[in-house]
Amino acid sequence: NAGVTQTPKFRILKIGQSMTLQCTQDMNHNYMYWYRQDPGMGLKLIYYSVGAGITDKGEVPNGYNVSRSTTEDFPLRLELAAPSQTSVYFCASRLDEKLFFGSGTQLSVL
Amino acid sequence: QKEVEQNSGPLSVPEGAIASLNCTYSDRGSQSFFWYRQYSGKSPELIMFIYSNGDKEDGRFTAQLNKASQYVSLLIRDSQPSDSATYLCAVSRSGGYQKVTFGTGTKLQVIP
Numbered sequence: 274n275a276g277v278t279q280t281p282k283f284r285i286l287k288i289g290q291s292m293t294l295q296c297t298q299d300m301n302h303n304y305m306y307w308y309r310q311d312p313g314m315g316l317k318l319i320y321y322s323v324g325a326g327i328t329d330k331g332e333v334p335n336g337y338n339v340s341r342s343t344t345e346d347f348p349l350r351l352e353l354a355a356p357s358q359t360s361v362y363f364c365a366s367r368l369d370e371k372l373f374f375g376s377g378t379q380l381s382v383l
Numbered sequence: 384q385k386e387v388e389q390n391s392g393p394l395s396v397p398e399g400a401i402a403s404l405n406c407t408y409s410d411r412g413s414q415s416f417f418w419y420r421q422y423s424g425k426s427p428e429l430i431m432f433i434y435s436n437g438d439k440e441d442g443r444f445t446a447q448l449n450k451a452s453q454y455v456s457l458l459i460r461d462s463q464p465s466d467s468a469t470y471l472c473a474v475s476r477s478g479g480y481q482k483v484t485f486g487t488g489t490k491l492q493v494i495p
Contacts, residue, residue: 370475
């Protein structure tokens with residue numbers, strides 16, 4: 274039972290490049306979330322999903338897109354990377370009141 | 384006004400003392416309240432959640448909730464150096480609206 278798996282763990286992008294952060298969970302949870310965490314800060318919600326085919330914006334959605342074609346997968350897409358998107362990204366799934374976090378992706382945009 | 388506010392700290396306490404961490408929230412519709420612990424370079428992990436006014440105890444941890452004052456706190460008794468971490472307060476509404484909102488966290492340092 275792997276829980277929530279995020280790939281890659283580290284990535285450096287050039288300004289204007291695109292990439293997809295992958296997130297997969299094997300717990301059959303309906304609710305999934307993408308957060309970003311800037312140094313010394315808390316977690317800011319980017320997007321969330323309450324089930325396959327249903328997504329909604331969080332606090333800081335600009336510059337990002339998501340899809341949820343299956344219960345297991347919730348990828349986060351950066352279309353035109355900007356230095357402001359340098360951060361640590363956490364994917365999480367939720368069962369009842371508990372969030373299960375992946376190990377995070379550290380992204381630098383230079 | 385931030386949805387969830389915490390003092391960023393650091394809060395320094397000696398080993399064996401009680402650490403008190405505080406959080407206020409702005410959404411009166413919030414029904415569920417959480418404390419997550421995050422070690423440096425790691426992902427957050429849930430340590431406590433509380434729904435009802437009053438206290439909830441789990442080992443050395445006690446969560447306290449006052450909905451009228453929109454205030455939630457976490458007490459850590461007999462603090463240990465291993466408790467040194469950032470503690471994130473989070474809130475959510477119940478039912479179909481499942482967005483979980485986090486505060487910026489309080490860094491706790493337990494001094495041996």
